[in-house]
Amino acid sequence: MGSRLTGDERRATLVMSALELAKRGGMDAVTIRAVAAHTGVSIGMVQYCFENKEELVVAMAEQLVLELSGSARITFDTVEDRPELRGREGIYALIRTGLEWGWPVIEANPERRLLTYEIMTQSLRQREAGFPRAGAIAVAQREHMTAEVAAFMDECARATGTAWSEPVSAIARFGLATLDGLVLRWLVDRDTEGTKKHLDALARAVADKAVEAPAEDRSAGDGE
Known part of the structure; x- marks a missing residue:
C-alpha cells in the first residue's frame, strides 16, 4: 500500500481486503494479521487504522x-x-x-x-x-x-x-x-x-x- 495514501484511503483499502478474505473463507478468516498479509502492509499499519x-x-x-x-x-x-x-x-x-x-x-x-x-x-x-x-x-x-x-x-x-x-x-x-x-x-x-x-x-x-x-x-x- 503506497505511503502517499490518505488515512481514509488506507482504511478503505484495508476494508476491501478484509471483504475479499471474508468472501473466500468467511468471517473467521478475517484477522488483523491476515488483513495485513493480504494487503502487503505491517500489522502495525492495520492497527493504526483499526484499533x-x-x-x-x-x-x-x-x-x-x-x-x-x-x-x-x-x-x-x-x-x-x-x-x-x-x-x-x-x-x-x-x-x-x-x-x-x-x-x-x-x-x-x-x-x-x-x-x-x-x-x-x-x-x-x-x-x-x-x-x-x-x-x-x-x-x-x-x-x-x-x-x-x-x-x-x-x-x-x-x-x-x-x-x-x-x-x-x-x-x-x-x-x-x-x-x-x-x-x-x-x-x-x-x-x-x-x-x-x-x-x-x-x-x-x-x-x-x-x-x-x-x-x-x-x-x-x-x-x-
Missing part, C-alpha cells in the same frame, strides 16, 4: 450498506426531469425505481449479501455469549442501514410533495425487515422474477404510508 477486529468489522458492515444505498440513490439523478412524480403514486414510482436500481447489485454480488448476514449473526451470537462489545456490531449495522433508508425516504417525500404518516425511521425498519426476508429467500431459490413481484408489493406498501404534505411544507420544498 481491533471489531472496529474493522464495523467498517466492513458500513461498506456493504453503502454499496446498496449508493445504487438506490441513482434514482434522484432523473427526478428533476420528471415533475409528474407527485403524491403517493410518485413516491411509489421513486421507491420502486430505487429497488430496481439496487437489486442488480444484490444479484451480481450474492456473496456480499451473505457476508452482511454473517456479520450480523456472528455479532449476535457473541452478544448472547456475553460479549456486548462484539454484539454492538449488529446494532451499528442495523442503525446505519436504517439511517440510509430513512434519508432516501425523506428525499422521496420531499421530491413528491408528500409526508410520512408514521415516523420515517419506523417505516424504514419495516421496509428493511421485509427486504431482508426477500433477499434471504432469493439467496436460497434465486427466483428473480418472483422476487421482483414482491419488491413491487413492498414499494406499494411503503408508499401507502405517505400522505399529502401540509401546504407550508410544500411551499418550502418548492422554494429550494
Whole structure:
C-alpha cells in the first residue's frame, strides 16, 4: 500500500481486503494479521487504522450498506426531469425505481449479501455469549442501514410533495425487515422474477404510508 495514501484511503483499502478474505473463507478468516498479509502492509499499519477486529468489522458492515444505498440513490439523478412524480403514486414510482436500481447489485454480488448476514449473526451470537462489545456490531449495522433508508425516504417525500404518516425511521425498519426476508429467500431459490413481484408489493406498501404534505411544507420544498 503506497505511503502517499490518505488515512481514509488506507482504511478503505484495508476494508476491501478484509471483504475479499471474508468472501473466500468467511468471517473467521478475517484477522488483523491476515488483513495485513493480504494487503502487503505491517500489522502495525492495520492497527493504526483499526484499533481491533471489531472496529474493522464495523467498517466492513458500513461498506456493504453503502454499496446498496449508493445504487438506490441513482434514482434522484432523473427526478428533476420528471415533475409528474407527485403524491403517493410518485413516491411509489421513486421507491420502486430505487429497488430496481439496487437489486442488480444484490444479484451480481450474492456473496456480499451473505457476508452482511454473517456479520450480523456472528455479532449476535457473541452478544448472547456475553460479549456486548462484539454484539454492538449488529446494532451499528442495523442503525446505519436504517439511517440510509430513512434519508432516501425523506428525499422521496420531499421530491413528491408528500409526508410520512408514521415516523420515517419506523417505516424504514419495516421496509428493511421485509427486504431482508426477500433477499434471504432469493439467496436460497434465486427466483428473480418472483422476487421482483414482491419488491413491487413492498414499494406499494411503503408508499401507502405517505400522505399529502401540509401546504407550508410544500411551499418550502418548492422554494429550494
